[in-house]
Amino acid sequence: MVLHNAKIYTRGRVVEAGLAIDDGKILKIAKKTNLPSASAKMNLRGHIALPGLIDPHVHLRNQELAYKEDFFSGTAAAAAGGITLTIDMPNNKPVTMDSISLRERTRLAERRSVVNVAFYSAFPQKLEEVPSIVKEGAMGFKLYMSEKIGGVDVDDDKLLLQAFKKVEKMGVPVLVHAEDRKIIETGRREMEKTGRKDMEAHVKARPPEAEARAIRRIVQLAKKTGVRVHFCHVSSAVGLEAFLTAKKDGLPVTCEVTPHHLLLSLEHLKRYKTFALTNPPLRTKNDVFALWSALKRGFIDALASDHAPHSIEEKKVESVWDAQPGIAGLETTLPLLLTQVHGGQLTIADLVRLTSEKPAEIFNLRNRGCLKEGNWADIVVVEINRKYKINASNFCSKAKYSPFDGWSVRGKPVKTFVNGQLVMDEGEIVAKLGTSQIIRCKS
Ligand SMILES: [Zn+2]
Numbered sequence: 001m002v003l004h005n006a007k008i009y010t011r012g013r014v015v016e017a018g019l020a021i022d023d024g025k026i027l028k029i030a031k032k033t034n035l036p037s038a039s040a041k042m043n044l045r046g047h048i049a050l051p052g053l054i055d056p057h058v059h060l061r062n063q064e065l066a067y068k069e070d071f072f073s074g075t076a077a078a079a080a081g082g083i084t085l086t087i088d089m090p091n092n093k094p095v096t097m098d099s100i101s102l103r104e105r106t107r108l109a110e111r112r113s114v115v116n117v118a119f120y121s122a123f124p125q126k127l128e129e130v131p132s133i134v135k136e137g138a139m140g141f142k143l144y145m146s147e148k149i150g151g152v153d154v155d156d157d158k159l160l161l162q163a164f165k166k167v168e169k170m171g172v173p174v175l176v177h178a179e180d181r182k183i184i185e186t187g188r189r190e191m192e193k194t195g196r197k198d199m200e201a202h203v204k205a206r207p208p209e210a211e212a213r214a215i216r217r218i219v220q221l222a223k224k225t226g227v228r229v230h231f232c233h234v235s236s237a238v239g240l241e242a243f244l245t246a247k248k249d250g251l252p253v254t255c256e257v258t259p260h261h262l263l264l265s266l267e268h269l270k271r272y273k274t275f276a277l278t279n280p281p282l283r284t285k286n287d288v289f290a291l292w293s294a295l296k297r298g299f300i301d302a303l304a305s306d307h308a309p310h311s312i313e314e315k316k317v318e319s320v321w322d323a324q325p326g327i328a329g330l331e332t333t334l335p336l337l338l339t340q341v342h343g344g345q346l347t348i349a350d351l352v353r354l355t356s357e358k359p360a361e362i363f364n365l366r367n368r369g370c371l372k373e374g375n376w377a378d379i380v381v382v383e384i385n386r387k388y389k390i391n392a393s394n395f396c397s398k399a400k401y402s403p404f405d406g407w408s409v410r411g412k413p414v415k416t417f418v419n420g421q422l423v424m425d426e427g428e429i430v431a432k433l434g435t436s437q438i439i440r441c442k443s
Helices: 071-080 099-112 127-135 157-170 181-193 199-205 208-225 237-248 259-263 266-276 285-296 333-342 348-362
Strands: 002-010 013-022 025-030 041-043 048-051 053-058 083-088 116-119 141-144 174-177 229-231 253-257 379-389 408-418 421-425
Touching: 048 348, 053 071, 053 333, 053 348, 071 083, 071 099, 071 408, 071 421, 083 379, 083 408, 099 116, 099 127, 127 157, 141 157, 157 174, 157 208, 174 208, 181 199, 181 208, 199 266, 208 229, 208 237, 237 253, 237 285, 259 285, 259 333, 333 348, 333 379, 333 408
Parallel strands: 002 041, 002 048, 053 083, 083 116, 141 174, 174 229, 229 253
Antiparallel strands: 002 013, 013 025, 048 379, 379 408, 408 421
């Protein structure tokens, strides 16, 4: 197949060219006259082809949480949003935390997904199982410092050290949700004691210091083991400072930020209530400013949606303590970021680096993350000047709500190709089930 009449982002710039795909991979990027003849041709009408996004933080749910999202609805949402690879978090029901649970999830995803899917695991009960989980394909191990998910006690430094050593040997990263459990549990108890159940109480219970302290603690443990650490959804100025200190010390640490922490602050939480409730919580304008300034200076490694869908009933509740935290972001990430490109906050090169190139590097995804000959044809075609309003009721995700509902955006993903196959066309999912691949760790 040949895609012609396109503007293609390749090797750091946008070129007017066509792209030939053979057997799922990019055979050639060249002017029309230099492209091989093809059985199928598609005119991209001058639109921009970018590498499909690699989203390193996605909750695809399924199994007992299929009422929130399943592999089809979640990967359809990804396809609609121009995301060609999602890496799934382990806090499922059952929790992904050994080779059996990982194999079962892989089996289910294989049949029902329309974009590529990879998996993280939580730490197993028995640390000896770490190598077998990596052999089964896990891209890394997620550590929740805010609560116990998986087999390790987050308060036990000695155990964490052992766990990190095991993971370091396998060459995969530890992914960290950095919020100190003791601080946030004390915070919540204090808020509940005074009878508070409002949005601000949730924020007060989870202060920026909880993030900073958790990051500092993990950095100390990582230092002793040499393990690679990826900090998920860094949200605050002090958290960022703790991370940057480690980075400047030359430690193998990376971090991601989410569009919601870049674009929303406490005022939005007051307006959108539980729809904007997430962990770590939205922060002040100063924190938002700190994230942007680090991003512009090249200190942020990746942008991730932290797509965390819930049923509407789990969101529409009286007390903040009963509400499920999380924002569905697969279908809003790219349009929101393209809008920032138009606003001059981000360049196309930044966007591609943060959403494709760097994630591919962090997770050792060979032949993905950029458009060049020999790589998989994971492509999103964007109509860069198309203005429209985000309409959550049209989401492919089961979570048909968003704090960004009704927001005006500029730049729309109009076609998504996964492994050379067209999976989304003008918002319609056109993929056959199971055309995607399960991506397994290559270490
Ligand atoms: Zn998450």
